[in-house]
Amino acid sequence: MLAAALAADSIPAQEANGYLELIVGHDEVRTEDSAGRREDRQSDSLLQRYSLDLVWRLYPNLQVVVGGIFERDAVTLEQELGKSRTTQRKIRPYITAALQTAMYSATTAYYRNQDELSTGGLTAGAVQEIYNSTVGWRPERLPSLLVRFIRTNDFDLDRRIQDSTTDTLDLVSEYQPADFLQLYYRGARENFDDRLSDLLVRGTSHAGRVTYGDSWWDQRVQAGGEYNVNYRETEVLASGGGEVVTVLFPLRGLSDITDTPDLGALVPNPALIDGDRTASAVINLGLPPLGGDERPRNIGLDLAGGVTLNTLQVWVDRELPPEIANSFSWDIYTSPDNLAWVLRQTVFPADFRVFEKRFEIRFADLTTRYVKAVVAPLARSVTDAAAFPDILVTECSAALRTSAMDARGRSSRTSQFLTSSVRARILNHPSLDYEWSYFARDDGVGPAIYTLSNGLSLRHAFNPVYSLAARVAREDSRETEGNRVTYLYSTSVRAVPYQTLQNSLVFSGRSSEINGESSNGASVFLYSTAELYRGVNANLGLGYSAATEANGVRTENTRVNAQTTLVPHRTMALNLLYQDNTGTSRGGTLAGERRVGTRAGQASLTYRPLSTLYLFFSYRTEHVIRFGDRFIRNYSMSWSPFRDGSLQVLFSYDDAYQSNTESQSRIFSPRVRWNITERWYAELACQRSDFDSALETRKTDSLTGSMRILF
Numbered sequence: 001m002l003a004a005a006l007a008a009d010s011i012p013a014q015e016a017n018g019y020l021e022l023i024v025g026h027d028e029v030r031t032e033d034s035a036g037r038r039e040d041r042q043s044d045s046l047l048q049r050y051s052l053d054l055v056w057r058l059y060p061n062l063q064v065v066v067g068g069i070f071e072r073d074a075v076t077l078e079q080e081l082g083k084s085r086t087t088q089r090k091i092r093p094y095i096t097a098a099l100q101t102a103m104y105s106a107t108t109a110y111y112r113n114q115d116e117l118s119t120g121g122l123t124a125g126a127v128q129e130i131y132n133s134t135v136g137w138r139p140e141r142l143p144s145l146l147v148r149f150i151r152t153n154d155f156d157l158d159r160r161i162q163d164s165t166t167d168t169l170d171l172v173s174e175y176q177p178a179d180f181l182q183l184y185y186r187g188a189r190e191n192f193d194d195r196l197s198d199l200l201v202r203g204t205s206h207a208g209r210v211t212y213g214d215s216w217w218d219q220r221v222q223a224g225g226e227y228n229v230n231y232r233e234t235e236v237l238a239s240g241g242g243e244v245v246t247v248l249f250p251l252r253g254l255s256d257i258t259d260t261p262d263l264g265a266l267v268p269n270p271a272l273i274d275g276d277r278t279a280s281a282v283i284n285l286g287l288p289p290l291g292g293d294e295r296p297r298n299i300g301l302d303l304a305g306g307v308t309l310n311t312l313q314v315w316v317d318r319e320l321p322p323e324i325a326n327s328f329s330w331d332i333y334t335s336p337d338n339l340a341w342v343l344r345q346t347v348f349p350a351d352f353r354v355f356e357k358r359f360e361i362r363f364a365d366l367t368t369r370y371v372k373a374v375v376a377p378l379a380r381s382v383t384d385a386a387a388f389p390d391i392l393v394t395e396c397s398a399a400l401r402t403s404a405m406d407a408r409g410r411s412s413r414t415s416q417f418l419t420s421s422v423r424a425r426i427l428n429h430p431s432l433d434y435e436w437s438y439f440a441r442d443d444g445v446g447p448a449i450y451t452l453s454n455g456l457s458l459r460h461a462f463n464p465v466y467s468l469a470a471r472v473a474r475e476d477s478r479e480t481e482g483n484r485v486t487y488l489y490s491t492s493v494r495a496v497p498y499q500t501l502q503n504s505l506v507f508s509g510r511s512s513e514i515n516g517e518s519s520n521g522a523s524v525f526l527y528s529t530a531e532l533y534r535g536v537n538a539n540l541g542l543g544y545s546a547a548t549e550a551n552g553v554r555t556e557n558t559r560v561n562a563q564t565t566l567v568p569h570r571t572m573a574l575n576l577l578y579q580d581n582t583g584t585s586r587g588g589t590l591a592g593e594r595r596v597g598t599r600a601g602q603a604s605l606t607y608r609p610l611s612t613l614y615l616f617f618s619y620r621t622e623h624v625i626r627f628g629d630r631f632i633r634n635y636s637m638s639w640s641p642f643r644d645g646s647l648q649v650l651f652s653y654d655d656a657y658q659s660n661t662e663s664q665s666r667i668f669s670p671r672v673r674w675n676i677t678e679r680w681y682a683e684l685a686c687q688r689s690d691f692d693s694a695l696e697t698r699k700t701d702s703l704t705g706s707m708r709i710l711f
Helices: 002-007
Strands: 015-033 038-059 062-079 082-100 104-119 122-137 144-156 163-178 181-194 199-216 221-238 243-247 252-257 297-316 330-335 342-347 351-353 358-375 393-403 409-427 431-442 449-461 466-479 482-498 501-514 517-533 536-548 554-569 572-586 593-610 613-624 628-639 647-658 663-677 680-692 696-710
Touching (some): 358 393
Antiparallel strands (some): 015 696, 104 122, 122 144, 144 163, 163 181, 199 221, 252 297, 409 431, 431 449, 466 482, 482 501, 536 554, 554 572, 572 593, 593 613, 613 628, 628 647
């Protein structure tokens, strides 16, 4: 199709852009394990990448784009077993036509993603074809209408491993009859045909949403709510193997960065479940910069009740090669309350779907309300890690996979969600509000659950220095375990005696009873930030929490976080950090005492005597209760003597040592780049890396030359 479009002689393209990129590489790797076994490898590679887009604007509102990317990576590997040659090809042609006006729109598109791998005289590959057609109508002050058809064909070159087609026809309508009211409807028909497994899945779904929000009497009374209803009917016709995937609908996305995944609540992250698989959810799995945050990323979901699942899907913003994608290890945790987490399983590696740009993390069936995947960012020791400083998570979803034979037949399910809230101002000075909220969920499988909350909140500033905020509430809820009554209370006092000194003291607690069994918890935290002198800043956080669950288990947590930043000169900065986060559980159903936590101290120094010279040093010592002591030392430097010229030279050196694995990594990488024009550059880079540990010693030398031309 791409060739035919390019060969057409009717109308010359009005705009053309693209690039040409060539990368030549030579690598030598020498490895020796603890038993003295040696392995030498060397490889030569040539990567060619071509991109071209042709644009026709046939009418003011009609645009046609034809383009594609072609990539060929040829690698010759020589080792003791002999010499081999591997060629990987990626072909990404596409054509789109779009008509856009203020009232109506229409698009049609074809995409083909083809990956081929040839080695040892054998060729294998995967192909994904996507046909997409959309018609939209957006009249003023009337409901909008969008009709879309998508056909996706997935198959390998021989159609022996995969051969399936997914058809989706959906209709979406949105209407806002008033400023305070929004209506939404989506109806869809989906067919999945797996010809190799002799599996046919037909699905029909209807989804509706009503959103309301308004205020009265100079905003003294505010009310809002949202009601969602979803109906899905599925028919499974199976005479062979295969799986049926049931997508789950989480209530909230959650995330955090912490090195104590057993303890603490994740914070809401709506971007994880907003359906946008291109926008970042502000979670980066890429290689952290020197002195950056290397703590594990926690990616979680609130499933709003006891839900059974066995798959998490995590989308990222870019394709990843196997050596990068397979380096991540995923720890699956569950929690009933988003406070105490239990490790259930470790998945390594997770399957990475290149075309969809997502990790598929499969594990044994779990029934829980809260689930999270804990993963460390990309390690510096991974091959080509420096080329992936950003791997941004864009979406997370949960699913239940079942055997097609077990799911055979016709089934239907209706789920409903309702959230509503009212806030009424009782007094202005002090500010006293009455708060009412109601949440209900019926997923069509388990029992219906709800939470009704009534509360009072108080805010008052005594003077410019001191202010107070307090809240008390009662929650009546029906959960899968039974009926629960919970009392919540919190108080925070804020003191700002100077612009350079701020303090907050927060006290909160809860007490609940379910089925005659009671549980309670309370916490107190002190936060202080101060600029002691110009260039001297300090932060202090102290906290203590205790909770007793219905099973009699009492958990106590303490947290200490102290940090100081010293800037004695504009070219130098010193950071000192101390952390002590520990938790102890005992009593009840526990046999003995269970302790988790980390105690750590870190010092780092950055020095930039010249704009072209950068020096960095850090030292961190840790005590992890379950794993013992370790220290991490890292120092590096970079020098770019001609940073502002067309000829740029960069020398960088990085050295890191971890005591627990007795591993040391040294990387030296000089680089020269010549910006021939604004759209044409050439670069030559070499790298020597040494990795020593108790298990193996690995030395790598690489030389890379690249050229990129934009047009």
